[in-house]
Amino acid sequence: MPSDASTLESVKEILPEITSRKMMGEYLLYKDRVLFGGIYDNRLLLKITKSSATMLADFPSDFPYEGGGEMILFPEPYDGELLRNVVDAMVKELLRRKRSLRRTASLVHVRCMYCTRPENKSTE
Numbered sequence: 001m002p003s004d005a006s007t008l009e010s011v012k013e014i015l016p017e018i019t020s021r022k023m024m025g026e027y028l029l030y031k032d033r034v035l036f037g038g039i040y041d042n043r044l045l046l047k048i049t050k051s052s053a054t055m056l057a058d059f060p061s062d063f064p065y066e067g068g069g070e071m072i073l074f075p076e077p078y079d080g081e082l083l084r085n086v087v088d089a090m091v092k093e094l095l096r097r098k099r100s101l102r103r104t105a106s107l108v109h110v111r112c113m114y115c116t117r118p119e120n121k122s123t124e
Contacts (some may be wrong), residue, residue, distance in 0.1 A: 045071035051089035
C-alpha cells in the first residue's frame with residue numbers, strides 16, 4: 001500500500017532540512033545526500049546503525065517490504081527532539097562509513113592496478 005504525503009509532511013515538519021525521493025509509492029529520506037531511512041506503508045523506518053541501535057534500543061524493528069532489510073520502526077506520535085538527535089548521529093556515522101569505504105576502494109583499486117600490471121622483463 002503506498003504511503004500518504006501527509007506522513008512525509010509530518011516528518012518534514014520535524015526535520016525541514018531533509019529531502020525525499022518517491023519510489024514505488026514509498027518515500028526514501030535523505031539528509032546531506034545520505035539515505036537514512038524511509039516511509040513505508042505510512043511507517044517511519046530508520047536504518048540500523050550503531051548510533052540508531054543504541055539510541056533507540058527499546059524501539060521495535062520491522063521490515064519495509066517483503067524481502068527488505070530489517071529497520072527500526074519510529075512510531076507515531078513522533079518525538080521531534082529524539083528524531084532529530086538520532087538522524088543527526090546516524091548521518092554523521094553513515095558519512096564516516098561512506099568516506100572510509102571510498103578510501104578502501106581506492107586503495108584496493110590501486111593495489112590491483114599494480115598487481116595486474118605486466119612485469120617489465122629485460123630481454124637479454
